Amino acid sequence: xxxxxxxxxxADLGAPRSSIPLAAGEVRAGFPSPADDYLxxxxxxxxxxxxxxxxxxxxxxxxxxxxxxxxxxxxxxxxDRSLEATVGDVVIMAVxxxxxxxxxxxxxxxxxxxxxxxxxxxxxxxxxxxxxxGVVTDNVHSLRRGRSGK
Amino acid sequence: MIGLVDCNNFYASCERVFRPDWEGRPLAxxxxxxxxxxARSNEAxxxxxxxxxxxxxxxxxxxxxxxxxxxxxxYGDMSRRVTATLREFTPDVEIYSIDESxxxxxxxxxxxxxxxxxxxxxxxxxxxxxxxxxxxxxxRTLAKVANKLAKKxxxxxxxxxxxxxxxxxxxxxxxxxxxxxxxxSGRLGQRLSQMGIVTAWQLREADPKRIRARxxxxxxxxxxxxxxxxxxxxxxxxxxxxxxxTSRSFGRLTSDPQEVRAAIRAHAARGAEKLRKQGSVxxxxxxxxxxxxxxxxxxxxxxxLVVQLPHPSNDTRVIVGAAQTALSRIWRDGxxxxxAGVMMLDLVQADSLQHDIFDSPASDAERERSAKVSxxxxxxxxxxxxxxxxxxxxxxxxxxxxxAELLTQRYTTRWNELxxxxx
Numbered sequence: 297x298x299x300x301x302x303x304x305x306x307a308d309l310g311a312p313r314s315s316i317p318l319a320a321g322e323v324r325a326g327f328p329s330p331a332d333d334y335l336x337x338x339x340x341x342x343x344x345x346x347x348x349x350x351x352x353x354x355x356x357x358x359x360x361x362x363x364x365x366x367x368x369x370x371x372x373x374x375x376d377r378s379l380e381a382t383v384g385d386v387v388i389m390a391v392x393x394x395x396x397x398x399x400x401x402x403x404x405x406x407x408x409x410x411x412x413x414x415x416x417x418x419x420x421x422x423x424x425x426x427x428x429x430g431v432v433t434d435n436v437h438s439l440r441r442g443r444s445g446k
Numbered sequence: 447m448i449g450l451v452d453c454n455n456f457y458a459s460c461e462r463v464f465r466p467d468w469e470g471r472p473l474a475x476x477x478x479x480x481x482x483x484x485a486r487s488n489e490a491x492x493x494x495x496x497x498x499x500x501x502x503x504x505x506x507x508x509x510x511x512x513x514x515x516x517x518x519x520x521y522g523d524m525s526r527r528v529t530a531t532l533r534e535f536t537p538d539v540e541i542y543s544i545d546e547s548x549x550x551x552x553x554x555x556x557x558x559x560x561x562x563x564x565x566x567x568x569x570x571x572x573x574x575x576x577x578x579x580x581x582x583x584x585x586r587t588l589a590k591v592a593n594k595l596a597k598k599x600x601x602x603x604x605x606x607x608x609x610x611x612x613x614x615x616x617x618x619x620x621x622x623x624x625x626x627x628x629x630x631s632g633r634l635g636q637r638l639s640q641m642g643i644v645t646a647w648q649l650r651e652a653d654p655k656r657i658r659a660r661x662x663x664x665x666x667x668x669x670x671x672x673x674x675x676x677x678x679x680x681x682x683x684x685x686x687x688x689x690x691x692t693s694r695s696f697g698r699l700t701s702d703p704q705e706v707r708a709a710i711r712a713h714a715a716r717g718a719e720k721l722r723k724q725g726s727v728x729x730x731x732x733x734x735x736x737x738x739x740x741x742x743x744x745x746x747x748x749x750x751l752v753v754q755l756p757h758p759s760n761d762t763r764v765i766v767g768a769a770q771t772a773l774s775r776i777w778r779d780g781x782x783x784x785x786a787g788v789m790m791l792d793l794v795q796a797d798s799l800q801h802d803i804f805d806s807p808a809s810d811a812e813r814e815r816s817a818k819v820s821x822x823x824x825x826x827x828x829x830x831x832x833x834x835x836x837x838x839x840x841x842x843x844x845x846x847x848x849x850a851e852l853l854t855q856r857y858t859t860r861w862n863e864l865x866x867x868x869x
Binding site (some may be wrong): 322348350351353354356357358359360361362367369372373375378388390392393394395396397398411427429 | 569
């Protein structure tokens with residue numbers, strides 16, 4: 297009685313060793329180990345905060361006008377240039393040749409850059425020399441001095 | 447179809463991403479050591495010559511011109527971002543220099559290719575801030591020609607596709623001097639004109655066998671390239687005076703750091719040798735690695751890093767040393783690499799360099815001393831901030847304050863040099 301075999305291909309001897317953790321304990325067929333639910337790698341902040349690394353830049357906030365939006369002087373802004381800005385987004389705009397952090401708002405049919413601070417009136421987008429530089433997705437606001445590379 | 451994507455005035459564009467106030471103003475980038483112009487924005491092209499020494503720029507021009515020192519850390523990082531973005535448009539991306547890549551579009555529908563490349567331009571600009579132009583054709587040489595048109599002729603809007611046998615291509619090649627072609631040096635141009643070949647079209651129509659007999663197989667390939675047949679590999683095919691690329695596939699995938707290290711050493715040494723052969727020195731080098739894009743089952747990694755040389759050099763030891771440093775910075779275990787390469791950047795003719803104290807022909811002892819001095823300087827600059835210690839020029843009138851103002855921030859690679867946004 298002959299056994300029929302198929303050649304599947306050559307074993308790849310050069311492949312790097314997989315680093316997937318193996319479940320501890322014996323494998324009993326038919327009984328999934330309760331430990332399987334706890335098989336996790338470490339959490340990576342980059343994965344959460346930077347889905348588009350090649351389009352993401354870090355920008356330092358300077359000034360106090362965006363405090364109502366939770367952005368304080370010296371905070372580290374994560375800016376994703378691959379996103380299209382929509383109303384309500386906090387954005388980095390190049391206004392008159394200067395990088396500026398504001399919130400994009402629509403009042404009636406017009407777009408404005410707002411700061412959430414009555415001392416800084418909204419800047420109408422029409423007729424101002426500006427372009428959108430990127431969308432601020434997150435803010436790293438440190439609670440201890442000397443953090444976030446300040 | 448093959449696309450050549452070229453960043454417009456790359457160094458100047460990198461600087462402008464973070465300085466919107468420099469948009470539309472004449473901007474020139476200087477080499478760090480001897481302060482001559484190595485890159486210009488469009489507006490600066492009428493004001494200063496390429497290679498002009500900074501101290502010879504007249505005060506009247508100087509007032510209009512923004513001058514910055516070359517910031518290779520920034521350019522290298524921006525180059526990496528652009529290349530990674532290009533990979534979203536085709537898996538087949540081949541780095542040709544710090545600001546140029548060849549893209550393979552096999553299997554793409556030709557009638558949609560222009561739109562695809564317009565989209566590519568838009569996305570690269572949006573994601574990285576860098577403007578690019580795209581030339582498309584069936585050979586690299588014609589893609590280069592198309593790229594020039596895409597950049598210069600407004601009607602193309604940055605994307606130009608040349609069909610090799612079209613009437614338009616014929617007219618363009620008739621208007622193109624043979625010396626404008628990729629890989630045709632002035633000397634080769636002279637020898638071709640002695641044969642009555644002055645335009646690119648005449649070279650295309652020449653008998654390839656005759657060209658081969660007169661020159662070599664490389665020039666014969668050029669004839670076929672102009673007919674739209676892709677037969678030049680970018681490896682070992684650098685334009686003199688611009689950049690030199692030495693790269694090679696390993697023949698099989700490797701994760702062995704020793705093997706990759708040896709390959710990088712060999713490429714760097716060969717690059718240095720080629721520099722000496724054409725009498726050039728490089729100001730910086732770029733090292734890159736590639737995994738196999740066709741193996742979707744394997745993790746992909748395409749690192750690239752630019753390292754500025756301590757002074758313009760074609761010394762094997764200097765270049766190999768810099769390449770090994772770059773490699774150790776980008777090396778990651780666990781990937782299976784297919785290709786490694788080293789590129790010589792920003793070449794100048796060695797004899798046109800102004801001599802600074804480290805440029806003179808040095809004995810081994812002097813070189814060793816200069817290496818020690820460089821290391822101490824680097825250490826001080828690292829600890830106490832950039833520009834703390836610098837080389838004194840031998841030109842007498844070194845303007846220290848001016849020098850310090852010329853350095854722009856490493857906006858993307860240093861926590862303490864990030865761009866700021868006013869709230």
